[in-house]
Amino acid sequence: MLTHPEAAASFNKDEDRVNWHDKSLWFVRNKRDLAVNKIPKWEALRETASQIKFNVLSNLDTYLEEFEGKAKANGIQVHWAVDGDEHNRIVKSILDKHQAKKMVKSKSMLTEECHLNPYLEKHGIEVVDTDLGERIVQLAKEPPSHIVMPAIHKKKEEIDELFQETMGTEPANGDPQYLTNAAREDLREKFLNADVALTGVNFAIADTGGFVVCTNEGNADMGVHLAPVHIACMGMEKLIPKLEHLGVFLRLLARSATGQSITTYSSHFVKPREGQEMHIVIVDNGRTEQLARKDFLNSLKCIRCGACMNTCPIYRRSGGHSYGSVVPGPIGSILSPNTDMKKFSTLPFASTLCGSCSDVCPVKIDIHSQLYKWRQVIMKEHPDKLKKAAMQVNGKVFKYPWLYDFLGGFARKALKIMPKGIIYSKLNAWGKQRDLPEVPETNFKSWYKKNRRNNG
Amino acid sequence: MKVALFIPCYIDQFYPNVGIATLELLEKLGVEVDYPEQQTCCGQPMANSGFECYSKGSYELFVKNFKNYDYIVSPSGSCVYHVRHHFNIIDQSAEVVHIRDKTYELCDFIVNVLGNPQLKASFSKKVGLHQSCHGLRGLRLGQCSERVGEPFSFAESLLKQVEGIELIALGRKDECCGFGGTFAVSEEAISVKMGKDRLADHLEHGVEVLTGGDMSCLMHLGGLVKRGNQPIEVKHIAEILNSSC
Numbered sequence: 001m002l003t004h005p006e007a008a009a010s011f012n013k014d015e016d017r018v019n020w021h022d023k024s025l026w027f028v029r030n031k032r033d034l035a036v037n038k039i040p041k042w043e044a045l046r047e048t049a050s051q052i053k054f055n056v057l058s059n060l061d062t063y064l065e066e067f068e069g070k071a072k073a074n075g076i077q078v079h080w081a082v083d084g085d086e087h088n089r090i091v092k093s094i095l096d097k098h099q100a101k102k103m104v105k106s107k108s109m110l111t112e113e114c115h116l117n118p119y120l121e122k123h124g125i126e127v128v129d130t131d132l133g134e135r136i137v138q139l140a141k142e143p144p145s146h147i148v149m150p151a152i153h154k155k156k157e158e159i160d161e162l163f164q165e166t167m168g169t170e171p172a173n174g175d176p177q178y179l180t181n182a183a184r185e186d187l188r189e190k191f192l193n194a195d196v197a198l199t200g201v202n203f204a205i206a207d208t209g210g211f212v213v214c215t216n217e218g219n220a221d222m223g224v225h226l227a228p229v230h231i232a233c234m235g236m237e238k239l240i241p242k243l244e245h246l247g248v249f250l251r252l253l254a255r256s257a258t259g260q261s262i263t264t265y266s267s268h269f270v271k272p273r274e275g276q277e278m279h280i281v282i283v284d285n286g287r288t289e290q291l292a293r294k295d296f297l298n299s300l301k302c303i304r305c306g307a308c309m310n311t312c313p314i315y316r317r318s319g320g321h322s323y324g325s326v327v328p329g330p331i332g333s334i335l336s337p338n339t340d341m342k343k344f345s346t347l348p349f350a351s352t353l354c355g356s357c358s359d360v361c362p363v364k365i366d367i368h369s370q371l372y373k374w375r376q377v378i379m380k381e382h383p384d385k386l387k388k389a390a391m392q393v394n395g396k397v398f399k400y401p402w403l404y405d406f407l408g409g410f411a412r413k414a415l416k417i418m419p420k421g422i423i424y425s426k427l428n429a430w431g432k433q434r435d436l437p438e439v440p441e442t443n444f445k446s447w448y449k450k451n452r453r454n455n456g
Numbered sequence: 457m458k459v460a461l462f463i464p465c466y467i468d469q470f471y472p473n474v475g476i477a478t479l480e481l482l483e484k485l486g487v488e489v490d491y492p493e494q495q496t497c498c499g500q501p502m503a504n505s506g507f508e509c510y511s512k513g514s515y516e517l518f519v520k521n522f523k524n525y526d527y528i529v530s531p532s533g534s535c536v537y538h539v540r541h542h543f544n545i546i547d548q549s550a551e552v553v554h555i556r557d558k559t560y561e562l563c564d565f566i567v568n569v570l571g572n573p574q575l576k577a578s579f580s581k582k583v584g585l586h587q588s589c590h591g592l593r594g595l596r597l598g599q600c601s602e603r604v605g606e607p608f609s610f611a612e613s614l615l616k617q618v619e620g621i622e623l624i625a626l627g628r629k630d631e632c633c634g635f636g637g638t639f640a641v642s643e644e645a646i647s648v649k650m651g652k653d654r655l656a657d658h659l660e661h662g663v664e665v666l667t668g669g670d671m672s673c674l675m676h677l678g679g680l681v682k683r684g685n686q687p688i689e690v691k692h693i694a695e696i697l698n699s700s701c
Contacts (some may be wrong), residue, residue, distance in 0.1 A: 009645035018649060026628070033601060042604040311602065313632045317649050350643060352636030352650075353504065355593035359602035372504070372542070379506030387638075391507040398465070398497040399513025408469045429641040433648045434679030437470040444468045444475035448491050452479070 001343065004350040007322035022316040024152060029310040031259025049248050050364035053301035056239050057291060063206040063239045070209025071280060074271040081283045084114030090281050091116060091231055095125060098229055100195030106213065106220035107131040108200030109147050109304060110233050110283060113326045128190040130219040132183055139166040145320030147327055148257050148306035153319050197223030201234035203249055207242045210270035214253060214263040221267050231279045232269065236287055237300040249303060252362035256305040290338045295373045299334045301363040308357035308367055314350055323347060330357035334370040342382050348374035408443060415439045460490050460525040462559065464535045465497040467671050474671055477694040478531040478562055485566065485573055492521040500538040504637045508545055515546045523551040527569060528559040531694045533591025533669050536561045541594065562694060563610040563669055564597055579699045580620030584663030585611060586654065586677065587630040588670035601630050611669050611693055618696060627657045635676035651680045658688060665689045667696055
């Protein structure tokens with residue numbers, strides 16, 4: 001796997017594409033700004049949501065049991081999965097029970113996290129993603145590059161070509177209307193023939209045992225209404241205590257995600273309809289471990305709106321795939337190290353700590369502070385030896401004023417007399433595309449000693 | 457009022473004029489300023505790289521140098537942010553709490569401690585303000601575009617006082633420039649691209665002088681200006697507020 005700097009540098013070889021990607025996402029960020037500025041008490045809404053989620057995380061055990069009890073009483077079958085493997089086995093066992101061979105699936109980052117599709121495909125089950133963006137990346141055999149807009153990295157002309165290759169469509173010059181219709185027709189047949197429909201869960205409500213799925217395409221509903229079996233998969237942090245709290249989150253979610261006031265469909269599922277079977281799979285997969293990390297537990301407040309990706313100046317210019325993690329961008333950079341600190345060691349450093357992510361976050365996760373804290377943890381557990389040595393030296397230099405003064409003067413003199421070819425050697429990453437500052441005759445301290453000390 | 461000047465290490469070494477402008481500006485405003493000569497660095501470079509353990513010496517030296525002052529003023533939002541928000545690994549004695557509370561970014565100090573006095577500066581140029589992230593979102597020296605609330609900016613309010621100045625509105629008013637400390641070299645490609653994009657915004661809007669409250673962002677943007685021979689000057693805000701040209 002490439003490190004983030006390597007993948008980002010590779011993405012930046014095509015500057016036009018970077019500009020296009022940046023502008024597409026900035027457009028969404030702007031839409032979000034327009035939408036949230038229409039809510040005068042937006043900041044209070046964020047604070048409320050943040051506190052509700054903190055309450056959930058602090059009492060997760062009791063809310064989970066309450067939810068399970070209520071859901072069961074409603075006739076929903078509840079399953080618990082400690083990790084991705086168990087989640088996949090549970091889903092497959094439900095499919096097997098019904099001798100199901102075809103499954104339609106609405107968007108679920110959790111199933112991406114558990115790698116459900118390849119697991120089921122390996123066992124001969126046809127899995128069709130029905131969210132248009134998800135369908136595009138599925139046909140392209142790529143992972144999503146964004147949690148809300150999975151195919152945001154693809155241009156419409158590329159989707160045109162992809163559809164020609166995979167669905168036999170006519171060349172359409174990237175016409176979105178034509179392409180959407182083609183996908184719709186193709187999916188219609190899949191919906192009609194599905195044995196099972198799987199959905200994600202946006203919010204599970206502890207005091208009703210019901211859950212809410214938000215989509216813009218109605219694809220979750222289409223799947224669930226047609227198939228005799230509904231499986232809903234949720235991370236165990238998806239809970240909210242009461243139905244009355246839902247309004248807070250629905251107001252925040254779509255505005256943060258895309259600048260819509262609400263998703264086109266916010267579908268409530270409470271119990272199976274007659275003749276239908278409804279299952280919920282509640283998944284841990286590392287969440288308990290994250291919950292135990294005092295500095296990082298707030299990351300579990302995330303409602304997966306993707307606003308931190310749209311605003312992140314690094315994400316916009318490096319693309320979601322550069323992160324190499326299921327959830328990319330700032331929130332992915334604080335979630336992923338929990339699962340594999342070494343593999344994702346460069347992610348908390350893929351940030352200038354500008355703080356924009358924390359300020360757009362609808363549940364006020366202190367993302368940039370957590371990036372800073374992950375840096376400390378990662379360099380302790382998996383130190384970059386070269387950097388460590390350099391920082392150790394820096395630490396000494398700044399500890400002793402005489403050493404700092406001496407080396408500062410030395411460095412300035414060296415920079416003055418060294419030939420440009422040496423200063424701007426390959427080792428100088430700063431100087432590849434930027435000049436160094438001009439070296440002044442004197443530093444401030446010397447000037448001060450000469451011009452101010454004992455003069456007053 | 458005992459005020460100490462904190463000149464960050466890279467300003468001391470590479471931008472003495474910014475230190476001088478800061479000092480002269482404060483003196484003009486009637487503040488008696490001391491410059492403790494044993495100062496070095498706030499410790500941010502090591503800490504942001506994941507080695508805050510090696511910053512302890514810098515933190516302790518900072519406290520030793522500045523503990524006896526009522527206020528500590530610095531022409532760098534980023535370093536002030538570090539002192540205020542990240543001096544967590546040393547014992548939080550009364551002295552430490554005091555310096556964390558009383559270390560101010562220059563514009564913040566002028567507006568909120570000195571009470572926004574008349575500057576009597578003049579600078580007849582088209583100026584673009586780069587809102588540095590650590591000042592804007594870290595220290596809340598202005599209203600950032602992400603949050604809902606009344607707009608304000610300490611830097612902008614001071615620049616508006618300057619005679620002859622024309623403040624230019626930008627396409628993206630507060631996007632990061634991509635400096636980010638060691639990020640500038642560890643993520644060189646993205647860092648440079650972010651800087652180029654910021655610069656383009658200023659150039660497209662006819663900015664003649666790009667300014668800001670953080671010399672580190674300006675060092676990065678200035679490096680790009682120089683390499684690309686761009687028709688734009690880069691100046692720290694202290695130099696504009698102290699100017700009478």
